[in-house]
Amino acid sequence: MSLTPEQKKHFRTLGHNLNPIVMVAGNGLSENIQLEVDRALEDHELIKVKFSVGDREVKKQMIRELCAIVEATLVQEIGNIALLYRAAQQPNPKLSNLMR
Helix, strand or coil: CCCCHHHHHHHHHHHCCCCEEEEECCCCCCHHHHHHHHHHHHHHCEEEEEECCCCHHHHHHHHHHHHHHHCCEEEEEECCEEEEECCCCCCCCCCCCCCC
């Protein structure tokens, strides 16, 4: 899914105050991490994921791989934090970071 520059700017503004929900260590993207990111995206639609990986290229590859697996769009990447977006099938106004 491709986002317009206006959407990306709006999501970056909303994501500024968010804390990382999932933390990925250097041992890779386990099935549990994938399931947790998938659940978090379904609940919140816009989430931050922290990557604790030493190598920059490995981190970028892991972010691309995670986005492909959970079918999310990378909104922004700053340092070790990635801001991911995926529209929920049935958004919950109490949980969604876009509706609060």
